[in-house]
Amino acid sequence: MTIIDWVKGDHSSLSIPTHAQALREGGVDFLNKAFHNSGFLSTNNQITKIIQLEECFGGSTGQKLLLSLEYAFPEAQLHTKLFVKFSRDFNDSIRDRAKNQLAPEVKLALLSQMKGFPIAVPSCAFADYHEASGSGILITERIAFAQGNIEPLYEKCLDYTLPQPLEHYCAIITALGRLAGTQKSGSLSEGIAKHFPFIPEQQAINQPIRYSPEQLQRRLSRISEFAARYPKLLAENIRQADFFKQCSLDIPQLLLREKAIKKYLNENTDFIALIHWNANIDNAWFWRDKESTLQCGLMDWGSVSQMNVAMALWGALSAAELSLWNDHLDELLALFASEYQKAGGPQLAPAELKFQMCLAVAMLGLAWLMDAPAMILAEIPQLNAETDRFDPLFEQHESARTQLQMLNTFLNLWQSQDFASFLNRFIAD
Known part of the structure; x- marks a missing residue:
């Protein structure tokens, strides 16, 4: 893989660095140019020292850095502790394949600088991307x-440790609705x-x-065998033979109508x-405002775009506990x-939102x-019949934990919402 050190941002x-060492070499000179260009740093101020790099x-994409800075003059809302994300990872060809995911994230970061942006996102200090090479850099708070009134980071698929899960998911759903609705209003x-663009x-x-x-x-059949062999890993309602028989009947019908459903x-x-x-x-952070209402950023x-909002709601809720779904x-x-x-x-009818979500989850699952x-x-x-999903083994293995929780969520939705009834409605319509 040919290493490119600097490219001209679109x-x-x-000229922007494409990897950590290039940023180190560019140092304070580059950061001052970048932050002045973006307006993050006023022109009469400057970075005097890099404290941490x-x-x-x-993550699954490019290099990431923790950056701490010292400024000549402290300013309100001028963050000293920053996060740097590159699109590229020249040391890992697999991670580098995902370099294009940063392109829309850079555009979202630049869009978020507009006055009145409807939701909280990490404050953008500088963002740029070079489409021709897939090289980009994003620097945010x-x-x-x-710390302070910000809650701890909550790990994915460990919601059984999450305090007040409904309140947290309400905060996430509220933010999603506000952004999507604001965009549809035309005011962004x-x-x-x-x-x-929406590219189906x-x-x-x-x-x-x-x-x-x-x-x-x-x-x-393998999922059914897995459920029988490890009975404490899947919810009781999705371990039943009758459910797997229904799934077996649903699968050919779903496949037969795959293109029509997606259309x-x-x-x-x-x-x-x-x-x-x-x-x-x-992918969220939480704090309480002066009225003690939980807020969310x-x-x-990565890969942000216009898309079907029902599918995005599945993305937001897919790792939640089944009790939240039920x-x-x-x-x-x-x-x-x-x-x-x-x-x-x-105006969206919640019943139609659920209908579209269940169809989308059937396809994605x-x-x-x-x-x-x-x-x-x-x-x-080393799993055995006594292992449950709360076993420390799953805390140590995020990929396995995520697969298990999302399988539970997918099958639980299939069973509890009766995908066959949604399919019959789709056929009837």
Whole structure:
């Protein structure tokens, strides 16, 4: 892989570093140019010293750094502790393949600088991207988790440790509705369609289910065997033989109508809006305002675009506990519809939102979750009949934990909402 050190950014026209070492070499000189260019730093102020420039690890894309700065003059809202994300990772070809995910995230960060942006996102100090090489850099405030009035970072699929989960998910859903509705109102920017186009073929929902009916039936049998062998890992209502028989009947019908369902999910523009596609609990931060109301900010906007909002709601709720789904789904969907309309979006019927969500989850689950047992066992081969999902093994293995929780969520929705009834309604309509 050819390493490119600096490229000319498409947005600022500055030369921008493409990796950590280049940023180190550019140092204070580059950062002053960048921050003055973005307006993050006033022209009569400057960075005098880099206190910290330390690589941190995590995520599935490019290099990331913790950056701390000293300024000549302290200013209100001038963050000293920052987070740097590059699109590239020249040391890891697999991670580097995801370099294009930063392009829309940079555009979202630049859009968030507009006055009156409707939700909280990490304050952008500088963002730029070079489309031709897939090289980009994003510098934002570093969220101070567990400091002051900001709550700790909550890990994905550990919601059984989350205090007041409904309140937290209401905060997330409120933020999603406000952003999507504001975009639909037309008050964000005239360039939304250009910078965040809705391209159906690029949506996750439109990736083909790569299995034949026979292959899916074999995978369903393996899930049934997994449930019998490890009874404490899957919810009781989805371990029943009758449920797996119903799934076996539903699968051919869902596959037969795959293209028609996906067309349906793409054609109603009232449901297509700019929204975070993966607003899980670990991509949010929380604090209470003066009235003690829980507020929420959203981060990690990679691949942000316009998309079907029902699918984005699945993305936000997919790692939640089943009790939240079983007891509060209608409430959360109604909340989104209310916030969406209040912010300027069209009126959405919560029942139609649920209908579209269940159709989307059926498609996504068949495409991406039917191999979950094999993936879980590959990561944690020492499972036994007494292991439950609260075992410390799952706390230590995020991928296995995520696969398990999302499999539970997918199958629970299939059983509790009766996908067959949604399919019958789709056929009838």
